[in-house]
Amino acid sequence: MKDFARLVKLMAPHWKSMLLATLLGFFTVGSGAGLLGASAFLISGAALHPPVLELMQAIVGVRFFGISRAVFRYLERYFSHDATFRLLSHIRVWFYQALEPLAPARLMEYRSGELVSRMAADVETLEQFYLRVLAPPLVALLTLFGVFAFLARFGLGPAFVFLFFFLAAAAAAPLAVRALGRGGGGLLGETRAALNTQMVDTIQGMTEIAAFNLSARQQRQVGELSEKFLGLQERAAGIRSLSSALAGLLMNLAMWSILLLAIPLVTRGDLDGIYLAVLALVTLGGFEAVLPLPMVFQHIEESLAAARRLFAVIDAKPAVPEPPAPSPKLRGYDLRVRGLSFSYAPGEPRALDGLDFALPRGGRLAVVGPSGAGKSTLVNLLLRFWDYREGSISLGGQELKAFPPEELRRHISVVTQNTYLFNASVRENLLLAKPGAGEKELLRAAREAQIHDFIQGLPRGYDTPVGERGFKLSGGQRQRLAIARALLKNSPVLLLDEATAGLDPVTGRKVMESVSRLMEGRTTVAITHDLTGLEGMDEILVMDRGRVAERGRHSELLEKGGLYRKMWELQNI
Template identity: 40%
Template sequence: MNRSDNSNRRAAQPGTVHGTAATSKAGSSGDRARLVLAAILGTLAAGCSVGLLATSAWLISRSAQRPPVLYLMAPAAVVQAFGLGRAVLRYAERLAGHDAALRLLADRRVRAWDALARLAPAGLGDYRSGDLLARLVSDIDSFADRWLRVRLPYAVAAAVGAGSVALVGVLSPAAGLVLAATLVVSALAAPLVAIALSRREERLVAPLRGEFAAATTEFIEGAAELAAFRADARALAALKSKEARLGAAAIRSGYARGAGAAVSALAAGAAVWGAVFFAVPAVRAGALAGVLLAVVVLTPIAVHEVFGGLAPAAQEVPRLRAAAARVSDVLHRRAPVAEPVVPAPLPQPPYHLAVRGLRAGWVPGRDVLRDMSFDVPSGSRAAIVGPSGSGKTTLAMVLLRFLDYSAGTVTLGGRDLRTLDGDAVRSVIGLCEQDAHVFDSTLEANLRLARPGATTAELRSALAGARLLDWVDALPLGLATPVGEHGARLSGGQRQRLALARVLLADFPVVILDEPAEHLDEATAQDLTRDLLTAVEGRTVLLITHRPVAPGTVDQVLRLDGARPAAGYDEGSVVRSSI
């Protein structure tokens, strides 16, 4: 695969993302139509429930008069129709509602992942991994609850309540007014009671869930270190404490839910007794037929069953708002890099890299790199050497357009990086970092991240360049060998070489090697660094390291000391540079 093919493949990615977003946006009208359909089906299903009880009440009363059986066949058929219709319509309502909600949820999840791609890695430093995972899973899942557990129940209850009040009001106006009043209590008073008693707890649930997820993730990932320092008991106690806080909030929320349900039950009882109070005198006065008494008295029970779900629905609102705010914080977070509205075309090779007066940092106003200037001609090698915290990785993030710079210029092939699309820049500049992520899969799957369509011969060529091919060939499963989580089945050097093989497979003209020999002993580090530089022969290379660089290894050395470029090294083992 040549460079132009690789560039085209990378450059096509932004268009693909935008197309997906446009498709999702265009399909939102169809999703709303499905939600309207779900509301209609839910109203019909709830109407069947009310109709079933009302018709059954009339049928029982009429049967007590012992009319000819033929007079009861039609009402019996209506009862059967209501019973069957309730089940069928309820299933259809759940199907349509969940289909629409899950489609909207998928759109929201895509937006969240787009935001992650826009923010990563520099814009995500404030989030703990477990908390971020909770935002992207649990909090986004709650978006569907806003439709299914809040809006749909209220829409169905409003329609069914209006119809039921009209039905009872026609038979007994006074009973109809009582029913309307009790429905208002169920729709407003009961939810207000539930919300008032659980507002704080519901708002705390989403953040507490995020804290618990973050603590759990850290406990699992650091289990070995915790056990080694005998800190596992303390960490487990802290984890249990967070779980207890989350459970206590859920219990208090349950108490509030019960209070709301109690108010709804009292309102239903009041509706029944109110109907009895007004309907019985109406029957005695001849204003209401005796067979309709049971209809007036029992219909409120079915209606209040529909309204009984409104208090729990309203109680969800504070939790859903808190979850939505946590997701919105990610979606609307300011990107660490401002992409150009109309990107300039990617320059053609050779790719000369020039930095002039560069100032950059992770926190606005606190630059780690200050007044940095250097040149790396195409095909040459430069070493960026300095202690931890001097800005070496910051420089790599700037060159990869993962981090913006506050002053100065950085040009690639004579074109300012700020005028180029970030994905286009990363199709030219590749990073082999010290802690490159290795997925819990096979060697082949980890390699194909760089180029999914690579042939086996190309995979083997990349492994050979990284000095891994002989080792892979000696494995019983070869390329199909599982590497374990985070590459646990590989040594530190093998993980680094696998990361280099991915970079070689992607065929980047400019390669940044960020601390490639970190955590290795001096001899192994020198051998690995020499092999890595040999593998990227002919490319423009920036070697980022805190170790002294052997003479002849690179063409020039830039020393970072106190976040400022220095003239060179005093150590004899380091090539002097006038940078």
């Protein structure tokens, strides 16, 4: 019930459109019943061969209800789908706004395919919540009152017969369908999500699957999920067919029961025979509103299952809370770390243990060490992807925790090992750093990153698509685009996280030339395995198991003959 109430609350901003669509739905059903009733009255009356003028009311009624039904149906479809699409847009924005603060710490436990499924399939499932769950019962309730009042004018007997069968179709049939399909809606959604997740993993890992000859196994797993999904769909289709048959049976029983009740009234003269067909056909027309109701519980189950999967994600508390007070003003861009310790989960070994350093504005600090030494953890904390509890990190004399993550990241440019490029043009990928940048700024950043000439040689220059994740470009080209993006952002603090990792020595040296230009005048922290070019660093921290094993300049560390010297010798054999 709680999840149902949350879904209804999500739809509250669009209640006016939904109410209008519901009323239009009632008018559509009413016009349909009116058309059948007026047609029956016209045909029955015409069989008695009265003067044409006596039939004019019926003729006008047929025309009116025929036209109004078409108009109301069009308006009902228009406004109901408009409300639905606005609702879906609202839900997507709401979900993304709730999802963004959770990245990346809280999203690490989800597979990418699972998140895609929740963002796409589950949100799409909620499209049914208004059209198939909320609107039909309201339309049916209004129709029940309208048809009951009409039939009651001719006698309470037909009215109560209609009431009995209408309620049976509106309540008993849905309960029977619910009993047959219990759990099917939720299981259908879960299976669809699992299949989507498997397909995304298959596509993303296509190279590894082929390289390790795992295609047959992957096809088998996808096939099993597909068969399960198809089986659930067949079961749902069977239930839908049964519900339609059951509703049709009750509708016809209601019509025949009213006929059997009304015929003696006509025989006794208590009811004009011209109205016999009117009562029967108005009853049939009124049942149009009840036909969708048997599937309401099935749609509720699917919608609530989808909603629970969405709520399970967004109900997680962000790893980095927003500070209660407004952001303080920075007095500079010097960076200081004191006694910083951090572990990713309680009971796990510390990724950082008592880290200390001071970096003045415009200073250059390199952090090196073997894998697992805590280098990337430092970057995660500086960007506030995770929150530290022990120690202190200050920028310009202000504690990092005093800044909202989004505000803090405006002052920082990042170049990582795995530069993500969207499947868009070179220009669009560069403008991510500064959407309002002009053409001159864009070209200057590309020239400084030594990528301009390459871009100009592409088929469409800066408007050339780079492909999914930038796979149309080489590793060095992707890194230079990342450097150009950082230059365009022009932030005073620069974080380099393995900016040259995975590149060949020649490309790596060229990229380092661009990196050196990028570091000029910026407070720079460079995380790296590659010790090439560290002679220009003001200080080098050599980390091991979360602690600082050595610190000093390049020449000093070589003279010490410690861990840094060993790493340097291994790279320069």
